[in-house]
Amino acid sequence: MTLTRLILVLMLSSTSLPLLAGTLAISLEGVNAEQTLNIRHFLSIQALEKQQISNPSRLRYLHNLAESEIKTALQPLGFYQPTINTKLIKQGQDWQAHYRIVPGPLMRITHVDIQLSGEAQDDPAFTQLLLKPTLRIGQPFIHSQYEQFKKQLSSLAVERGYYDAELTQHRVEVNLSDYSSSVTLHFNSGPRFKVGKISFAPNPLDNTFLQSYALFSSGDPVHNRQLIDLQSALIDSDYFQRVEVRPLWNEMSNTEVPIFIDLDANKKTKYQTGLGYGTDTGARMKLGMSKRWLNNQGHQFNTQLLTSEIITNLSAEYSIPGVNPREDRYAIQLSLLDEYSDSIDTRNYTIGLSKQQQRGSWQQVLALNYQQEASTFSGETDTSHFLIPQVNYSTLSTKNRLRVKQGYRLAAQLRGSSQALLSTEDFIQTRLTAKGIYSLSNKLRILGHAEVGTTWVNNFDALPASLRFFTGGDNSVRGYDYKSLGPRDDSDDVIGGRNLLVGSVEVDYRLIDNWGVAAFIDSGNAFDDTRISLYTGIGIGLRWFSPVGPVRFDLAVPQNNDADNSVHLHFNLGADL
Numbered sequence: 001m002t003l004t005r006l007i008l009v010l011m012l013s014s015t016s017l018p019l020l021a022g023t024l025a026i027s028l029e030g031v032n033a034e035q036t037l038n039i040r041h042f043l044s045i046q047a048l049e050k051q052q053i054s055n056p057s058r059l060r061y062l063h064n065l066a067e068s069e070i071k072t073a074l075q076p077l078g079f080y081q082p083t084i085n086t087k088l089i090k091q092g093q094d095w096q097a098h099y100r101i102v103p104g105p106l107m108r109i110t111h112v113d114i115q116l117s118g119e120a121q122d123d124p125a126f127t128q129l130l131l132k133p134t135l136r137i138g139q140p141f142i143h144s145q146y147e148q149f150k151k152q153l154s155s156l157a158v159e160r161g162y163y164d165a166e167l168t169q170h171r172v173e174v175n176l177s178d179y180s181s182s183v184t185l186h187f188n189s190g191p192r193f194k195v196g197k198i199s200f201a202p203n204p205l206d207n208t209f210l211q212s213y214a215l216f217s218s219g220d221p222v223h224n225r226q227l228i229d230l231q232s233a234l235i236d237s238d239y240f241q242r243v244e245v246r247p248l249w250n251e252m253s254n255t256e257v258p259i260f261i262d263l264d265a266n267k268k269t270k271y272q273t274g275l276g277y278g279t280d281t282g283a284r285m286k287l288g289m290s291k292r293w294l295n296n297q298g299h300q301f302n303t304q305l306l307t308s309e310i311i312t313n314l315s316a317e318y319s320i321p322g323v324n325p326r327e328d329r330y331a332i333q334l335s336l337l338d339e340y341s342d343s344i345d346t347r348n349y350t351i352g353l354s355k356q357q358q359r360g361s362w363q364q365v366l367a368l369n370y371q372q373e374a375s376t377f378s379g380e381t382d383t384s385h386f387l388i389p390q391v392n393y394s395t396l397s398t399k400n401r402l403r404v405k406q407g408y409r410l411a412a413q414l415r416g417s418s419q420a421l422l423s424t425e426d427f428i429q430t431r432l433t434a435k436g437i438y439s440l441s442n443k444l445r446i447l448g449h450a451e452v453g454t455t456w457v458n459n460f461d462a463l464p465a466s467l468r469f470f471t472g473g474d475n476s477v478r479g480y481d482y483k484s485l486g487p488r489d490d491s492d493d494v495i496g497g498r499n500l501l502v503g504s505v506e507v508d509y510r511l512i513d514n515w516g517v518a519a520f521i522d523s524g525n526a527f528d529d530t531r532i533s534l535y536t537g538i539g540i541g542l543r544w545f546s547p548v549g550p551v552r553f554d555l556a557v558p559q560n561n562d563a564d565n566s567v568h569l570h571f572n573l574g575a576d577l
Contacts, residue, residue: 022052022053022090022092022093022094022095023050023051023052023053023094023095024045024048024049024050024051024053024059024094024095024096024097025049025050025094025095025096025097026040026043026045026046026049026096026097026098026099027096027097027098027099028040028099028101029098029099029100029101030100030101030102030103031101031103034077035073035074035077035079035101035103038073038074038076038077039069039070039073039074039099039101041073042069042070042072042073043066043069043070043073044062044065044066044069045059045062045063045065045066045097048062053095056095059088059095060088063086063088063097066084066086066097066099067084067086070082070084070099070101071084074101074103075143076142076143076144077103077142077143078106078107078140078141078142078143079103079104079105079106079107080104080107080174080176080179081104081105081176081179082101082102082103082104083101083102083104084099084100084101084102085099085100085101086098086099087099087100105179106140106141107140107141107174107179107180107181108138108139108140108141108179108180108181109135109136109137109138109139109140109141109181109182109183110137110180110181110182111137111180111181111182111183112135112136112137112182112183113182113183113184113185113186114130114133114135114183114184114185114186114187115185115186115187116130116187116189117186117187117188117189118162118165118188118189118190118191119162119189119190119191119192120157120160120162120165120187120189120192121189123160123189123192125156125160126156126189129152129153129156133149134148134149135149135183135185141172141174141181141183143172146172146183149185150167150170150185153165153167153185153187154167157187157189158224159223159224159225160192160221160222160223161192161193161194161221161222161223161224162189162190162191162192162193163190163193163222164189164190164191165187165188165189165190166187166188166190167185167186167187168186168187168188169184169185169186170184170185170186171183171184172184191255192221192222192255193221193222193252193255193256193257194219194220194221194222194255194256194257195216195217195218195219195220195221195222195256195257195259196218196251196252196253196256196257196258196259197218197258197259198211198214198217198218198258198259198261199258199259199260199261200260200261200263201260201261201262201263201264203239203240203263203265204265204268204293204296205239205265205293205296205297205298206296206297209296209297209298209321209325210234210261212321212323212324212325213230213233213234213237213325213326214226214230215229215230216230222247222257227245227247227259228245230245230261231243231244231245231261233326234261234263236326237298237325237326238266238292239265239266239292239293239298240263240264240265240266241264241265241266242262242263242264243261243262243263244261244262244263245259245260245261246259246260246261246262247259247260248260266292267292268291268292268293269289269290269291269292270289270290270292271288271289271290272286272287272288272289272290272304273285273286273287273288274286276573277571278308278474278571278572278573279473279474279482279568279569279570279571279572280473280474280475280482280572281308281309281310281311281482282308282309282310283308283309284306284307284308284309284311285305285306285307285308286304286305286306287304287305288302288303288304288305289302289303289304290302290303297320297321298321298325299318299319299320299321300318300319301316301317301318301319302316302317302319303315303316303317304316310339310340310341310482311337311338311339311341312337312338312339313335313336313337313338314335314336315333315334315335315336316333316334316335317331317332317333317334318331318332319331319332322355322357326358327357327358328355328356328357328358329355329356329357330353330354330355330356331353331354331355331356332351332352332353333350333351333352333353333354333369334350334351335348335349335350335351336348336349337349337350337466339465341482341483342481342482342484343470343482343483343484343486343493343494344375344465344470344483345375345376345381345465346373346374346375346376346464346465346466347373347374348371348372348373348464348465348466349371349372349373350369350370350371350372351369351370351371352367352368352369352370353367353368353369354366354367354368355367361395361397362393362394362395363392363393363394363395364391364392364393365390365391365392365393365394366389366390366391367388367389367390367391367392368387368388368389368390369386369387369388369390370385370386370387370388370422371385371386371388371466372384372385373385373386373464373465373466374464375464375465375466377461377465377489377493377495378489378490378491378493378495379491382461382462382464384424384425384462384463384464385422385423385424386417386422386423386424386425386464386467387417387418387421387422387423388415388416388417388423389415389416389417390413390414390415391413391414391415392411392412392413393411393412393413394409394410394411394412395409395410395411396408396409396577397409398437398577401575401576401577402547402548402549402575403545404437404575404576404577405437405439405445406437406438406439407436407437407577408434408435408436408437408577409433409434409435409436409577410433410434411431411432411433411434412430412431412432412433413429413430413431413432414428414429414430415428415429416428416429424462425457425458425459425462425463426457426458427455427456427457427463427467428455428456428457429453429454429455429456429467430453430454431451431452431453431500432451432452432453433450433451434448434449434450434451435447435448435449435450435576435577436448436449437576437577442510443509443510443511443516444507444508444509444510445507445508445509446505446506446507447504447505447506447507447508447576448503448504448505448506449502449503449504449506450502450503450504451500451501451502451503451524452500452501452502453469453499453500454498454499454500455467455468455469455498455499457498460498460528463496465496468486468495468496468497468498468526469486469496469497469498469499469500469526470483470484470485470486470494470496470497470526471483471485471486471500471502471524471525471526471535472484472485472535473570474552474554474570474571474572475572475574476502476522476524477502477504477522477523477524477525477535477536477537478520478522478537478539478554478556478568478570479522479535479536479537479538479539479556479557479558479559479568480535480537480558480568481568485524485525485526485535486525486526486527487526487527487528496526497525497526497527497528498527498528499526499527499528500524500526501524501525501527501532501534502522502523502524502525503522503523503524504520504521504522504523504524505520505521506518506519506520506521507519507520508541508543510543510545514544514545514546515542515543515544515545516542516543516545517540517541517542517543518540518541518542518543518552518554519538519539519540519541520538520539520540520541520554520556521536521537521538522536522537522538522556523535523536523537535558535559535560536558536559536560537556537557537558537559537568538556538557538559539554539555539556539557539568539570540554540555541553541554541555541570542554546573548573549573549574549575549576550573550574550575550576551571551572551573552570552571552572552573553569553570553571554569554570554571554572555567555568555569555570556568556570
């Protein structure tokens with residue numbers, strides 16, 4: 001054989017060796033999913049699974065380590081006496097590592113020594129934690145539960161102001177001869193630190209007023225959660241653009257820690273402008289001005305002009321924080337509304353007082369409004385006046401209102417009037433609204449909406465347009481014009497109804513990034529008696545999930561024989577809930 005041929009044979013042999021190398025498969029028998037996951041995490045040979053084996057000696061070396069590694073992996077799960085059979089075989093060019101495991105009996109806790117010292121001995125939160133430990137005699141000893149309990153002690157101490165707390169003893173003793181374990185945990189909380197002087201950086205508001213946002217005062221125990229909660233509440237107040245609540249540890253006296261709230265005020269005046277378009281309203285414009293504070297007690301003033309092709313509304317509100325400004329607020333409102341559409345011709349002047357209060361997850365609004373309204377129906381204009389007490393309840397549940405995956409909104413309203421109290425007519429009216437969103441996947445959602453209302457009144461003709469029910473439009477029954485559904489007069493003009501029933505189901509699917517498509521069916525009507533004739537619209541839509549909320553482009557077709565069956569375009573911007 002010539003030298004050239006010899007070199008060529010050697011080159012071909014060296015390049016073909018990797019092609020002949022087989023791959024490794026690992027199988028575990030006799031263990032559950034949690035045990036399997038932990039074992040694979042500890043196995044050194046795991047790194048070679050599904051890899052080409054070019055060094056069998058290294059493979060056998062790692063395989064010989066497996067029994068010891070499996071034992072180590074099972075110990076944190078409470079198994080200290082497993083039976084393990086290992087097998088490494090070669091089938092053709094491939095390798096298979098098989099481990100048959102009998103975990104054996106769980107290690108039980110036979111002795112527990114948990115001691116709590118320091119001021120936390122009298123703290124109900126620690127008493128509650130110690131009543132529910134997983135470290136009890138007779139329970140399996142699971143190392144992760146032991147570590148978790150230590151973290152719970154330390155976290156609770158920090159949360160409740162025991163900043164000198166420490167674990168003075170913490171150990172576990174395992175005796176394999178009698179298969180028992182002993183747990184020792186001695187925790188000294190030390191003293192509980194208290195809130196010292198509370199001070200604020202210079203700002204335009206009274207410090208006593210700002211302190212009413214806090215759920216604590218000087219002398220109370222320090223709670224980390226309450227400090228964070230105060231910071232969030234002050235930011236949400238809209239008075240400040242930056243808030244930082246800081247314990248001053250370097251100025252601590254004994255166990256009293258001064259709390260300093262550093263903050264930067266927002267601009268006193270905020271202006272708002274906006275242009276838009278909606279198929280209900282046509283082109284529209286918004287101008288607004290807000291005074292974030294008028295005095296050092298946090299009083300505020302807001303005024304806004306909304307004008308469109310059919311509606312003009314000028315409103316103003318003077319608001320006063322309550323004793324608990326995070327939950328209570330009083331307001332004086334003034335509104336001038338002029339609406340002229342194919343269905344409604346009305347002018348309304350309203351002045352009112354209201355109290356807004358948070359009750360758990362529900363917001364309650366108690367209001368007393370006096371309104372004067374001139375409405376035109378059937379060619380006749382009637383002027384009415386009403387003094388209307390009103391109560392509203394609403395709740396909203398969602399993590400992100402601009403990108404809702406799961407959530408709901410519920411609202412209820414009750415209002416009425418009496419001729420004995422400055423009103424043209426006696427009436428009582430209720431209205432209930434529910435919206436819900438449920439995600440079937442990351443891209444697919446179901447949206448539901450239902451609304452029902454009813455009015456008790458002797459002379460319905462005495463009610464102005466603002467106290468009657470209408471349906472149809474972007475946010476009601478799509479496929480029909482704005483407020484075009486409801487009882488009609490002899491001239492076939494819509495005059496509104498005593499009762500309301502609306503329902504909607506929609507499915508939307510996100511295609512790419514911020515774009516999606518939707519299909520929907522809406523049904524409803526306003527009516528006077530128990531005979532309900534529902535109007536239905538079905539359609540499809542395009543969705544742009546913009547930074548300020550979803551923008552909806554809908555094409556809807558009415559399904560009733562007596563309706564205009566042409567396709568209706570609906571365009572709307574607003575939050576899903």
